[in-house]
Amino acid sequence: MQVYLDHAATAPMRPESLAAMLPCLTEHFGNPSGSHAVARRARMAVDDARDDVARCLGCEPGELVFTSGGTESDNLAVLGAHGSGRGTVMCSAVEHHAVRNTCEALGATIVPVHRSGLVDLDALAGVLGPEVGLVSVMLVNNEVGTVQPLAEVAALVRELAPGALLHTDAVAAVGWLDVAALGAVADLVSVSAHKFGGPKGVGALVVRDRVRLAPVMYGGAQERGRRPGTHDVAGIVGMAAALRVATADREDAVGRVGRLRDRLVDGLTASIDGVQETAPHTGAEGARHRSAKVAYSCHLRVAGVDQEELLMLLDDQGVCASAGAACASGAVEASHVLLAMGFDADEARTAVRFALGYTTTGDDIDHVLDVMPKVVERLRA
C-alpha cells in the first residue's frame, strides 16, 4: 500500500489539469506572442487561463504575472520591489527559502516568530519605519502549517511603513484558504501550480495595478515586460484548470481533509508516548490556535526518534512523509522554521510532517495509525 502524505512537497496532478494541458502540447502548439491563426489559438488559451486564475485569486487579469513557480514569484516580488528603489526589505524568520534567502541577500531584517510559529507582531512593529520598502510574510507556513495573521501584519505595515509593499507567499495556502479574500491586503501574492494539483514549473505573482516592479529578467514584452520569455502555454492552462477545481472544492476539502487530519493527530498523540504537535491545533493548547493552522497539516515531534530513520522505516511501510528541507545532496537539514520557533537542533531532528491532500482517504490514515506505533517502537528499542 502506498500512502502519499507529502502534498506540501507536491500534489499529484489533478486529471482535469492534465486533460487541459494535452492539447497545448500537441495540436495547439503555437507561440502566443505571434499573430497568425496558430499563435492566436495559443493566445486564447493563455487569455482564458489568465481570466480563470485572476478570478480564483481575486485580482484583475492584468495584475497576474505568470512565472516558473513559487521560487520565481517570490524572487520577482522581493528583487522587483527592491530594484524599484523602494528601500529596505524584511521578512519573517519562517519564510520559505525562496523568500528568506532572497531577502537575506539584500541584507534584510528578519522578524522573529512565537513558539506557535506566528509572526511576532510586536517585534514587527518595532522594526517597521518609513525606510522600509517591502515586508514579506507568508500566508501559510509550508512546514508546520500555521496561518499567519496577514490582516494584522498589513495594518501595521500601512500605519508604520506607509511606503512599503506587502508581499505574501501564498504557495501553501491555495486550495485551503480563501486566498482571494485573505490576500486582498497584500500588494504581491505568490502561488505555485504543483502544490494544488497543477504541473511543476509554473506559478504566478499577483502584482496589484498600482505597484511598479523592476524586472528581474530582460527580454521580450511578455507579461507586460515584467516577466519576459515565451509563455509555458500548457503549464499555464494546466495551472488554471487545477486552480478552478481546487477553488470549487475548497470548502468540502477543508472539512473532509481537516477531519482526517484531526483523526491522524489525535490517533498518533494517543497511541504513541512522546508525540506532540509542533504547532498545536487540538487539545487545550490547540483551542487557542485552532484557526491558526491549515487543514491538511499534521506536523509532529516524536521524542527520541531521528527523523531520517523514521522516514526510512515509514517509506518501507509505503508511507511517504517528509521532514524539513533537503539540501543539495539530498540530506535532511535541521529546519530553519523549527529553529526560529525556538526548538533546538536536537528537537528539530525529531520532526515529521504528514501533509494530507485532495487524494487522501480514511484508509490512508488508518494505515499510518497502524504502522507508525510499530515503527516508533522499533526505533526506540
Added chain:
Amino acid sequence: MRVLVAMSGGVDSSVAAAILAESGHDVVGATLKLWGGPSDSGCCSVADVDDARRVARQLGLDHHVFNFTDAFEASVITPYVSDHAAGRTPNPCIECNRSIKFGLLLQRALRLGFDALATGHHARVVVDGGAGGGVGTGARLRRGVDKKKDQSYVLSMLSGRELARVVLPVGELTKAEVRARATELELGTAAKPDSQDVCFIHSTRGRRGFLAERMPLHRAELVDASNGEVVGTVPAGELVTVGQRRGLGIALDGRRRYALTVDARARRITVGSLEQAVSARLAVETAAWVGPPLAKGDRALAQTSAHGAAAACRWEADAVVFDEPQPLVAPGQTVALYDAADPDAVTGAAMAASVSTLR
C-alpha cells in the same frame, strides 16, 4: 542478509556494493553528509553524493543520504581543533570511523533492521577463523590483501563486537582488481582517483586556513634541545607536528632540525637533530582491543601511520618499546598493534600520549 553499504562515491565502496548485491544480499546504499562547509576533497561533496547515487541506480539499489553534520562537528571537528590547540596532532579520519561510520551509522543500520554495515575499506574481517567477513561475534580484523592499500590502521580501534557487524568486501581484492571490477560493471566511478586528504580541509586554504578560522594561532619559539637556546620562531606553533622537519625554517650549522616536542601552552617547540628525533619508547594512552588485550611484556608489531611499516616492539601498557629506535610519533596519532606471530592480524590500537616535559 540485509546490508547497509556506506557509499562515499568512490570506486572501493561502489565495488563493495556491487559484490554484495551480486552475492544475493538485500543491499541498500547510504552516503553520509558529514561536512557542510566549503571543501573540494573527501567524501561529502554533492558531486560525490551524485556519483554514489548513480552507482546505486546502476546496481538497482535504493540509496539514501544521511545527514550527520552535527555529529561530525561535535565528534570530529571540535576535537580536531582542540587537539591542535593543545599541541597534539589528531587523526580525524580515525575519529570519524570510530564515532560516526562504525559508531552512529552502525547503530542506525542495526536500528533500521540491517544485519550488517559494509564499507569499501581495504581490510578483512574474519569470523571464527574463516575469511570474508560476516555476521557473528568475536570477529577479528586483518590487513587487506593489497598491502599497499591496506587500511587496517584506520580501523584498528574497532572492537570484535563491532567488527562482527561489519563487512569489508574489497579487502579480498587488490586495488587493480577493484578497478577492473568497476570497469567491467561500467560503473561511473571506475577511474575516479583515490581520495587523499582530510574531507573537510580545502586543498588551497589547507589545514592552516581551516584552523585559523576556529582558533587563535600563536607564534612559538624554537628551542634547541641540546642547549636551551632560542634559535628561531614559527608563526603558528599549533600547526607544528612532532617529528616534522619542513617549515621550521632553520638549519643550524647546516644540519637539519626536527620538532621534538610541541608545548602549545608555553608556545615553545624544542628542536633537535635527526639522531634526537628517534626513540625506542613511545608513551601511549587509551588502548582499545579487538579481542583479548595484550599483557604487559607481550611482543607485538606497532604501526604509527596509515601507510608506514609496522615495527617490532614490546607492549608495556603505558608505552610500546621498540626493538630499534623509531622516528618520534606526534601525540594524538594512532598506534595500531598487530600480532607478532601473525603480522596481518590487528590486536588493537592505542594513542600516542602527550609528553609534557621538556628535556
